Amino acid sequence: MDLIKGVESKVLKYNMDDRxxxxxxxxxxxxxxxxxxxxxxxxxxxxxxxxFHMHKIQTDLFVCLKGEIRLVLFNTExxxxxxxxxxxxxxxxxxxxxxxxxxxxxxxxxSMVLNVCSEVYNYDKPDEYRVxxxxxxxxxxxxxxDR
Amino acid sequence: MDLIKGVESKVLKYNMDDRxxxxxxxxxxxxxxxxxxxxxxxxxxxxxxxxFHMHKIQTDLFVCLKGEIRLVLFNTExxxxxxxxxxxxxxxxxxxxxxxxxxxxxxxxxSMVLNVCSEVYNYDKPDEYRVxxxxxxxxxxxxxxDR
Numbered sequence: 001m002d003l004i005k006g007v008e009s010k011v012l013k014y015n016m017d018d019r020x021x022x023x024x025x026x027x028x029x030x031x032x033x034x035x036x037x038x039x040x041x042x043x044x045x046x047x048x049x050x051x052f053h054m055h056k057i058q059t060d061l062f063v064c065l066k067g068e069i070r071l072v073l074f075n076t077e078x079x080x081x082x083x084x085x086x087x088x089x090x091x092x093x094x095x096x097x098x099x100x101x102x103x104x105x106x107x108x109x110x111s112m113v114l115n116v117c118s119e120v121y122n123y124d125k126p127d128e129y130r131v132x133x134x135x136x137x138x139x140x141x142x143x144x145x146d147r
Numbered sequence: 148m149d150l151i152k153g154v155e156s157k158v159l160k161y162n163m164d165d166r167x168x169x170x171x172x173x174x175x176x177x178x179x180x181x182x183x184x185x186x187x188x189x190x191x192x193x194x195x196x197x198x199f200h201m202h203k204i205q206t207d208l209f210v211c212l213k214g215e216i217r218l219v220l221f222n223t224e225x226x227x228x229x230x231x232x233x234x235x236x237x238x239x240x241x242x243x244x245x246x247x248x249x250x251x252x253x254x255x256x257x258s259m260v261l262n263v264c265s266e267v268y269n270y271d272k273p274d275e276y277r278v279x280x281x282x283x284x285x286x287x288x289x290x291x292x293d294r
Contacts, residue, residue, distance in 0.1 A: 018192075019195045019197060020189065020191040020192050020195060020197075021189075021190045022188070022189045023188050024186075024187045024268070025188065026185060026186050027184070027267045027268075028184055028185060037174070038171065038172070038173060038175060039172045040170060040171045043169070045165075048167060050166060050167075065259065066212075066259075110167060111167075112212065112213075116186060120174045120176055
């Protein structure tokens with residue numbers, strides 16, 4: 001898959017031991033890191049789609065810490081990227097401004113997505129521009145097609 | 148409980164809806180926020196103690212995202228602070244340098260602690276100073292005493 005310009009992904013390493021484990025997520029010396037705005041978690045119940053929106057200023061760094069999600073990105077040139085990520089595939093995905101994105105929780109358990117984003121959320125003037133979750137992108141469906 | 152000098156805690160708010168929920172953790176405009184070094188998760192199996200260590204430079208911001216922990220802090224003046232935190236008590240605890248800290252996973256499921264700390268981990272020269280988990284602090288035990 002060719003990544004949309006500005007999109008990056010990093011495979012995270014879970015260091016397991018008898019006590020549990022430890023996983024580094026983002027360091028300020030990571031090449032893709034720009035700026036710390038805030039961090040939050042977004043939980044999604046099984047089968048639910050949270051999509052689509054984009055930011056004009058903010059860069060997102062997504063990691064799925066619990067369950068599994070299908071993360072979908074697209075731009076106005078019609079390019080689409082998909083990532084299947086979660087506990088069995090620990091991945092960080094960087095989404096720069098102006099790229100629409102959203103996800104579906106595809107695991108039987110609720111998913112937990114951590115975002116380390118470049119800006120703080122502005123409650124008065126959110127940097128969020130929405131399009132509808134279904135039917136907006138030609139030829140794309142959130143449904144799982146048997147194959 | 149009087150907090151040890153420099154220690155702060157913030158009650159986090161989980162905004163639940165039909166799709167799942169969202170919880171802000173740390174914003175760069177939070178009064179207690181100083182600097183972003185990195186973020187990582189540390190998972191702990193039920194009953195396991197990860198303790199004690201302190202940093203000479205680093206400030207930690209701990210949140211327990213899954214399961215529940217007993218977080219214990221102490222300083223060389225003999226002051227002790229304890230926090231019971233996790234899914235049913237979403238709390239952020241700020242631990243400045245020179246305060247020993249550690250936790251026990253007290254939930255039946257594995258706990259997941261997120262740390263948003265002020266420095267990157269230096270693999271060659273870690274800013275970590277350890278003391279033993281049991282018997283170091285007079286009168287303190289990790290055991291649960293029936294009461």
